[in-house]
Amino acid sequence: MLLDLSEEHREHLAFLPQVDSAGKLNVSSDTVQHGVEGLTYLLTESSKLMISELDFQDSVFVLGFSEELNKLLLQLYLDNRKEIRTILNELAPDLPTYHSLEWRLDVQLASRSLRQQIKPTVTFKLHLNHNGEHNTKVLQTDPATLLHLVQQLEQALEEMKTNHCRRVVRNIK
Amino acid sequence: MELSESVQRGFQTLADPGSFDSNAFALLLRAAFQSLLDAQADEAVLDHPDLKHIDPVVLKCCHAAAATYILEAGKHRADKSTLSTYLEDCKFDRERIELFCTEYQNNKNSLESLLESIGKSLPHITDVSWRLEYQIKTNQLHKMYRPAYLVTLNVENTDSQSYPEISFSCNMEQLQDLVGKLKDASKSLERATQL
Numbered sequence: 001m002l003l004d005l006s007e008e009h010r011e012h013l014a015f016l017p018q019v020d021s022a023g024k025l026n027v028s029s030d031t032v033q034h035g036v037e038g039l040t041y042l043l044t045e046s047s048k049l050m051i052s053e054l055d056f057q058d059s060v061f062v063l064g065f066s067e068e069l070n071k072l073l074l075q076l077y078l079d080n081r082k083e084i085r086t087i088l089n090e091l092a093p094d095l096p097t098y099h100s101l102e103w104r105l106d107v108q109l110a111s112r113s114l115r116q117q118i119k120p121t122v123t124f125k126l127h128l129n130h131n132g133e134h135n136t137k138v139l140q141t142d143p144a145t146l147l148h149l150v151q152q153l154e155q156a157l158e159e160m161k162t163n164h165c166r167r168v169v170r171n172i173k
Numbered sequence: 174m175e176l177s178e179s180v181q182r183g184f185q186t187l188a189d190p191g192s193f194d195s196n197a198f199a200l201l202l203r204a205a206f207q208s209l210l211d212a213q214a215d216e217a218v219l220d221h222p223d224l225k226h227i228d229p230v231v232l233k234c235c236h237a238a239a240a241t242y243i244l245e246a247g248k249h250r251a252d253k254s255t256l257s258t259y260l261e262d263c264k265f266d267r268e269r270i271e272l273f274c275t276e277y278q279n280n281k282n283s284l285e286s287l288l289e290s291i292g293k294s295l296p297h298i299t300d301v302s303w304r305l306e307y308q309i310k311t312n313q314l315h316k317m318y319r320p321a322y323l324v325t326l327n328v329e330n331t332d333s334q335s336y337p338e339i340s341f342s343c344n345m346e347q348l349q350d351l352v353g354k355l356k357d358a359s360k361s362l363e364r365a366t367q368l
Contacts, residue, residue, distance in 0.1 A: 050316040085314060092311040095323065098343035101351055103358040105365060114288040116250045120366075122358050123295065128341050137339055139328065140295040146359050149301050153324070153352045156303040160320055160345065168307055173318065 003045055003059035012038030013063055046077050047084035096130035122146050174245045174255075183238020184263040186231060193235070196223055198269055201232070202276055205239035210283045246277065247284040293332055300327040322348050 005013075012034040046056055056077055060070050101124055108119040126137045141149070159165060186192050193201065204218045219232055246256060253274050260270045304323040310316065325340045343351065 048314055088314045089311075089317075091313045094342075096341045098324075098341050098347045098351060101354045103354060105358065105361055111289075111292045113291040114248055114250075114285065117289065119289070120362065121294075122362065124298075126339070126341075138295055139298050139326070139339075141298040143359070143362050145298055145300075146355065146362070149298070150352060150355045150359055152301050153303065153348065153355070156305060156322060156324075157345070157348055157352060159305050165305070165307075165320070169318075169320070172307065172309065 002055055003042070003049075003051065005042070005059065005062065009038055009041060010063055013042065016065065016069065042073070043077060043080060044084055044088065047081045048088055050081075050085070053078070090132075094131065096128040096135060099127035099129050099134065101126055174249050174251070174259075176242065176245060176259075179234070180238045180241050181263065183235045184242065184260070184265075187235045187239065188260075188263050188265040188269065190266075192227070192231065195268070197227065199272060200224055201235060202239060202273060205236055205243060206276060206280050208236075209240055209243060210280060210287060243277070243284065244288070247281070247288050250285075253278075290331075296328045296330050296337070298326050299329050301325065302327070320345060324348070324351075 016035060016039070042060075046059075051059070053074065056074055057070065060073055065073075103125075104123045106121050106123055108117050108121060110117055120143055121140050122143065124139045124141070126139060128135045128137065187198060187201065200221050200223055201219075204221070208214045208218050219229075219236060224232060242259075245251075256274055256277060257270055260273060265273070302325045306321050306323065308317045308319050308321050321342055321344055323340065323342050325338050328337050328339060330337065
């Protein structure tokens with residue numbers, strides 16, 4: 001799949017070969033900005049679509065750059081692709097994601113309304129990340145519900161190993 | 174157990190066969206337990222025809238005294254001898270003491286459950302739901318092809334009677350981490366109960 005680079009994009013990127021080896025730029029700041037934006041667009045679109053090496057090379061070829069510059073751009077793409085995809089992933093509509101869980105066992109011995117109790121409880125601190133913010137929630141449960149939670153979530157993990165899920169994973173590529 | 178004068182006075186009236194005959198006593202006793210433990214208890218629990226002959230103010234006083242004592246006894250896990258001793262001090266006859274202790278014994282579990290549930294605690298997890306999805310693409314990222322879980326914890330708040338939910342997403346590793354930690358907690362619990 002080839003990248004679709006519009007006229008505007010090509011114009012922006014056209015400035016790249018003019019950067020001399022010493023790195024000094026004798027052009028207006030606008031041109032530099034456009035150049036950077038063009039380069040960014042090239043890399044993010046390529047990463048987003050996860051295009052192959054060959055497709056990337058072909059897409060860049062139309063810009064008419066030198067062999068050396070093309071090679072450089074390809075390397076830049078391959079080196080940074082994974083990280084760019086990680087960052088793009090964070091832009092998606094998002095729910096809080098699990099970070100970690102701390103737990104503690106307590107036994108309630110008495111309260112204002114009832115003395116001489118032996119009431120085991122499990123207290124959790126659930127750490128979640130949301131939009132770059134770290135949230136914690138303090139929760140509690142009883143032993144029976146804890147066992148139920150473990151059982152339910154183990155079933156959830158088991159699902160991925162079923163034939164149905166394996167077939168889906170194999171066939172949707 | 175510290176009981177106020179009004180409780181004592183109420184009980185002394187209840188003990189007096191002149192104010193409360195056996196039938197009236199039994200009815201009032203049952204009414205006291207009912208109004209404490211029965212969630213659907215009628216406000217007219219004292220409106221029994223066999224209690225009509227008693228002055229409503231006296232009726233209310235004695236009902237309140239009985240209810241207060243029942244709660245205090247429940248709170249302190251009073252045993253039969255404690256109950257008997259106090260009732261004897263209030264001049265109850267043997268028969269009434271026996272009736273009180275029997276009614277108390279019958280309702281003890283419900284009473285203790287009720288008392289246990291009163292009080293503040295942290296939000297309590299009651300259930301969990303999960304959803305497994307296979308992510309294909311977003312408008313920002315194509316060709317994702319990875320499984321993801323959405324987990325929702327159902328939570329109950331004791332004081333506000335609200336039922337918020339806590340939802341979060343996680344990948345397979347994160348869910349394995351979560352399950353691992355939950356299993357650690359439950360193994361620890363098992364070991365603690367065997368000590």
